[in-house]
Amino acid sequence: MPLLTVKNLRTQFSTERGTVRAVDGVSFTLEEGEVMGLVGESGSGKSITALSIMRLIKEPPGKIMADELTFDGVDLLSLSPAQLRDYRTRHIAMIFQDPMRSLNPVLTIGRQITETLRRHLRLSGGDARRRAIELLELVGIPRAEKRLDEYPHQFSGGMRQRVMIAIALSCNPRLLIADEATTALDVTIQAQIIDLVRRLRADLGTAVIWISHDLGLVAGLCDRVSVMYAGRIVESGPVRDVFYRPAHGYTLGLMNCTPRVDDIGHRLKPIDGMPPNLAEPMPLCPFLPRCEKAVEACSVKRPLLETVANGHMAACHADLSDHWRKDKVA
Amino acid sequence: MWSYLSKRIIQMPLVLVVVSITIFLIIRLTPGDPIQIMLGMQTSPEAVAALRAEFRLDEPWHMQYIYWVGDLLQGDFGRSIRLNAPVLQLLAERLPVSLALALSAMLFAVVVSIPLGLLAALKRNTWIDYLATGYTLFGFAVPNFALAMILIYVFSITLGWFPITGIGSGASTGQGLWGAIQPYVLPAVALGTLQTAIFTRLLRSSMIDVLNQDYMRTAQAKGLQPLVILLVHALKNAMIPFVTMLAIQFGYLIGIQVTIEHIFAIPGMGSAILSAVVNRDFPVIQGFVLVIATFFMLANILADILYGIIDPRIRY
């Protein structure tokens, strides 16, 4: 049984301009210890997918629907608020995008770490503090003992993100959702965090959903990757397959606008146009207006996710095999 | 923080000098002789001159100011011309009354605004939110003396629940503790309604602001109990502007009581200034205005100190 099963997840917001389908039929499964990347430009529904799994969408105006949304066999959508609270951070933890604003400015770092330990693991004050120091050392914050009594504004952005990560890891969750967790950090610290996530997965078998628009990072860290566009997964599969043999016009576009170390002289090509308005109905492929590889079928019907190769799926009518990296295909 | 505070405290005497010179100028450069007013027109010019000399009113105004400040530095506020009593003694009688009234108005404002403001923020666009908004609009629009009239008509004249006067006169209709509180109720409500409106609006908006912050989502993602999220994570942030405003408004309340004191016949500082102005009782006007301005400034400094204490981000 997979650790997390998401089947036809739809998250909508009712606004003055009509219903915005932020997530529109996302399905995937995640095994214990598996690391899945979720990529796509901002507004594609990555964060909303993550927040929906955490059930952190405000309802109303939001609404989460799914054919199945189970964690370790438990239906997340039918949990009572109290049961839900027992899952959050204890079993499913999330690292948020903005480290500058995700910590409470008037509470000490220590308080913000220990409160999860005391709440979920029922640790005493002293034990919680000792564990908090361990956690801060784990994420690479020096002089942890002293810094525990400091406030968020005394930490740099990178340090704050490490604190957020320490909080997320505090109860050894079985699923960690990291939403642009390292975007605010410089490259060396990024590498340390990635290393930390790898170790966690090896030592504790933590499954990870790694949301990022940094394809290189996802390629280095993840087993599988799902590409989202306009609220849907348009392509998913093993990292190598998706990146070296993209089967969707959008993935190809993403690859073309990402710099590659191994391909000096490669011309970067931005994707023209804007993502579609999610409040409007989309009978055709939502990427069609921006797609350079569109074929006749594209103007007839919306492509469905279909298997391209073993474990590799894409929702695209076009044949992109000309663009595959032959040198990298095993 | 200490360097900032000491700077503020050093500035205080300077501001007080400006305030006192201004009030001194207004008083001395306007027509009206307190001695004439007190003694009447029939008194002999000699008697008037003698009294004028006694109160140093025959000196030029800047000399009067220097004498006044010199006495002040020795703790002498001068004597009331009309009452022939030390201003300090008058202050000792009036200040506690004004403080008690300001405190009771403050108490009313806090007790009403905290639940009203918080509930309005938590339950937006429900009846409690509309009630809070309506009360706020009313509170900002109704002058305290007009509200006092309404309250007197409803609760004293029609219902007979509260006395119209009573503070400082012992003429209360009730017994014991209630008897002591009763005369303060209507003046406190009338005086404190504007503050209630200010606090309610402030608390509502700061709470709404806090609830929309990213760190509230973090708190939820931690699986904390709702009460912990509300009391620890939200309230501690929302209270920062509130507590600061509390101190500032307390300073204001001492200076805006004059109409309320007038209606309810309360022997406070405002009514003392009013009668001193009418009678040109210069030492009383000077001394009282100075004390009220000092309180106002202290309240502002207190607000800064409180701000520094409750908000860890502030380091002066």
Next chain:
Amino acid sequence: MATQDASSPAATPATYESGTRMALRQLLRNRAAAIGLFGVLLIVLLAIFAPWIIPYDPTAIALSSKLQPPSFAHWLGTDHFGRDVLARMAYGARVSLTVGLSTVAFAALFGVPIGLLAGYVGGQLDNVLMRLMDAFLTFPPLLLGVAIVGLLGADLTTVTLALGIVQIPVLARVVRSSTLVVREETYITATRALGAGAWRLVSQHILRNILSPLVVQITIVFSAAIVAEASLSFLGLGVQPPTPSWGRDLSEARRFMVDAPWLFMAPTGFIIVSVMAINFMGDSLRDALDPRSWVRRAAPTKETADAPADR
């Protein structure tokens, strides 16, 4: 994030002219603004056309018809001299509006240049001017009014002077802070580089940009002045009898609260309604003039907590 995307078309920057039109449309759409405007207009019209609307002299004593409750002949009843209360309210509105307007004019006459000077020149001058303004702000406004009016004698000029002095620092501060902001903005630097004179700079760029906070602050000053005038008159320090004034009539009505409660209800009602109407207008003006509020129309409530605590 998806919702942001959906609303982004509304956030496209508008040109200056269509910005003005947008503000107007916003103002008209707002129901509170409409109510406020209606209320203010009603009182203004009543004040202006009082002699033609109301067939009574507000000062004509008719003891035979004293203390009459509201009736068809006297809509709001009569007072202890038999004077028509509605007539007194209408003529009292003249006093209130005159004091309100002249106070605003007086405060703006000094407050705006002081704020501009402090904000634009900056440095020591700014420091000195603002410390002076701070000192003035430590006066309890009403007490200063009591002192000035009480000592100088009560007439419209001294009342205006007393109330206006208190408001000078309020306006100066608003103007200064907006001037500071505008001065820092790059287009001012750009104009300077183009060789525009300092005067043109101040008058065109800064004045245009401080206009909206200034207009909003002026409505606050206006309603504060009306309340302060009523307070002074209530204490017997404002305009002198027999000139009708809401505050003084309210004070007189205290003696007849049991027998003739309509006497205190009329001025109370007029004061509350006019202040509320002006406040409504001010709030809506602030919303309408704030381009950020055009985007987030979903939350029409006022989230700003600037309390006009100067009463």
